[in-house]
Amino acid sequence: VDLVFELCMRADDLEAAAELAAMAPRTRFVVDHCGGHHQLTGAAPPGMRAAWEAGIKSLAKLPNVYCKLSGLMGAQGGTDNAGGVKGWQPAMQKSTVRYCVDHFPPTRLLFGGDWPVCTLSASVSEWAACCAEILDEAGYSDADKAQLARTAEECYRL
Numbered sequence: 341v342d343l344v345f346e347l348c349m350r351a352d353d354l355e356a357a358a359e360l361a362a363m364a365p366r367t368r369f370v371v372d373h374c375g376g377h378h379q380l381t382g383a384a385p386p387g388m389r390a391a392w393e394a395g396i397k398s399l400a401k402l403p404n405v406y407c408k409l410s411g412l413m414g415a416q417g418g419t420d421n422a423g424g425v426k427g428w429q430p431a432m433q434k435s436t437v438r439y440c441v442d443h444f445p446p447t448r449l450l451f452g453g454d455w456p457v458c459t460l461s462a463s464v465s466e467w468a469a470c471c472a473e474i475l476d477e478a479g480y481s482d483a484d485k486a487q488l489a490r491t492a493e494e495c496y497r498l
Contacts, residue, residue, distance in 0.1 A: 344368045344496060351376035352388050354395020361402050368404055370493055372452070373411030375399070377436035393439065400443035406495050407444040409437060409471055409488075410452030433470055434477075441478045450492035 345367055347357045353373050361369040375396050380389050399405045441449065451471065458467055475485055492498065 342497070344370060346370050346372050347375075349373040349376060351379045351395070352385075352391035354392060358395060358398035358402060358405075361405050363401065365402075365404050370400075370450075370495065371396075371399055371400075371405060371407045371440075372408060374409060374436055374440045375456075377380055377440075380436060385393060392436075396440060396443055400440075400448075400454050402446075402450040404490065406448045406450060407440045408450050409440065410454050432475055437471075437474050438478060441474065441480075444489040446480070447491055448485045449488050450495060451488055 345364075347354075347361075349357060349371055354371070357369070357371070361367075375392055378394065380392060396407075400407070455464060459466060462470075472485070
């Protein structure tokens, strides 16, 4: 079987996603939008972030699971605080994206720009700059960053 299954779900359902991925080791699973990190707003239910962190940790342990740095433009600016998607700021992404970067190796991280939705809050170049800044702070070399493109090619068989 040579399938890719995109996981676009609630941040507090990631443990169930890890169980699914463990049961299907020959399927590649891609955690979209850093596992729903855009749901981790000030209005999120108590315990949502802890559930998201536990889910990311569980998913990162599985060799058939990839994490897509996507859905960043409205994240944590959301539609329920900070001025909606127009209130997006790169700083809002750092802790959640960095958490994913710290748990998934470059060989299982890839980019997804979410175009054209991302342009509601920032330009694609602002998104790229945000990602580059986070990766720089995480100590990623140019070779590590280039690996993310190769990871997408390998994951999706492009």
